[in-house]
């Protein structure tokens with residue numbers, strides 16, 4: 142390590158963590174000094190993966206997360222873990238020297254939770270995927286695109302999200318919403334077993350029979366809280382072709398469209414998933430529209446029958462409807478159209494990655510009842526105003542229920558089993574969007590949540606983190622928070638894994 146790098150690291154180590162340092166129960170093993178160059182050298186020798194300081198080739202590429210809002214965070218050192226043993230060595234080292242750190246799988250955290258000015262533990266290389274007797278074994282650094290591509294070759298899949306570059310770890314630990322969730326449950330509902338490095342660097346396994354209470358917490362309790370997952374085992378389902386409808390309607394008719402759409406959602410079998418979206422790009426003369434989507438895997442006729450009913454009820458509203466049938470893999474890998482799998486990554490995830498990064502902020506709402514007309518009026522007025530004022534923004538309303546709701550509320554740490562709809566409020570701009578603009582967007586998405594408070598459960602989806610939510614324990618975890626705090630006390634009493642909105646040990 143060069144002296145300049147070491148000085149930079151030391152400065153970041155001292156200044157990087159704004160949270161109070163933990164008081165370790167095994168104080169005898171804790172060093173009060175910062176690691177020196179020899180200590181780093183020793184760590185490097187223990188690792189199969191790499192230790193990268195700011196002067197290293199690739200450092201600038203690898204330090205960036207998916208959200209360009211955090212590009213300027215001056216990461217001191219990157220540990221690229223290649224094996225679970227690497228993660229164990231790294232955790233023990235971080236603990237010994239009390240270094241600020243975070244862990245990154247896909248790097249999509251909305252609030253930059255996988256960016257740090259201290260040590261970045263990048264587990265992206267722990268990405269092996271295999272299938273045996275219909276059980277998928279997935280390295281915690283794998284991206285959803287690779288998961289779909291590898292399992293899809295054997296006509297199997299897991300219920301998960303829609304974006305190829307999202308990491309399996311962050312997704313499953315926070316729950317995992319996607320087009321198959323009403324039929325097969327959340328990503329975390331398909332989880333059978335987790336390999337995890339604890340706060341003391343021990344490698345343990347969590348399942349219904351091994352550390353079952355921690356397994357409960359890992360299904361919806363969120364990333365970066367109880368340990369570092371290194372591998373997951375999932376139940377899989379057999380894939381089938383997907384039929385997809387998209388209907389476009391003028392935003393001015395939005396109240397009627399969403400009212401009819403919600404009535405229609407109530408009639409849907411679990412085989413059908415649906416979403417309503419509105420996007421506007423900040424140009425006042427553009428004409429935003431409401432887009433309704435519905436898709437079904439393996440039940441094309443059922444979907445067409447239902448869509449026909451929706452179209453009948455919306456007959457008086459101008460629309461443009463598109464229906465397409467897709468092979469399962471083509472549909473799930475839409476992001477990768479024309480790209481080979483290494484190219485279907487963000488540039489920071491793979492040197493050949495060609496997917497585009499954005500700077501963004503988001504927030505969410507959980508609704509346990511469908512929205513009455515007064516709520517739709519309120520929601521769409523706020524959206525129309527945002528458009529009229531010439532700002533960027535987006536709204537996504539997504540069907541929940543079905544298999545998600547059939548899991549009893551206390552069965553896992555995911556708190557929103559009773560939901561019928563989730564809402565996502567989004568602001569996004571190109572790489573280089575000024576921070577002032579991003580802050581304005583973050584305030585707007587949070588205000589959308591406040592405006593809908595009267596009708597929401599007050600819940601928020603943990604994977605759409607919003608740093609401005611004040612009552613976050615209740616919003617993310619609901620009644621599960623107290624149990625999660627007790628587990629935190631049991632598995633991470635010194636609060637090694639901590640950030641602004643992390644679970645506090647009881």
Ligand SMILES: Cc1cc2nc3c(=O)[nH]c(=O)nc-3n(C[C@H](O)[C@H](O)[C@H](O)COP(=O)(O)OP(=O)(O)OC[C@H]3O[C@@H](n4cnc5c(N)ncnc54)[C@H](O)[C@@H]3O)c2cc1C
Pocket residue numbers: 207243244245246247248249250251254255264281282301302303304306307308309310311312314315316317318319363364365366368369370371604605
């Ligand atoms: C473009 C985009 C599309 C999305 N689509 C969906 C979707 O369809 N469905 C959905 O449910 N969500 C979706 N999300 C939200 C997504 O689930 C969360 O952002 C999730 O946290 C991303 O996981 P990651 O591994 O990519 O992120 P990271 O930023 O790497 O990790 C997220 C959090 O988990 C921690 N973490 C990472 N790896 C580990 C590990 N191995 N062990 C323990 N903790 C870890 C991090 O420290 C951080 O706190 C989307 C987000 C974006 C930006």
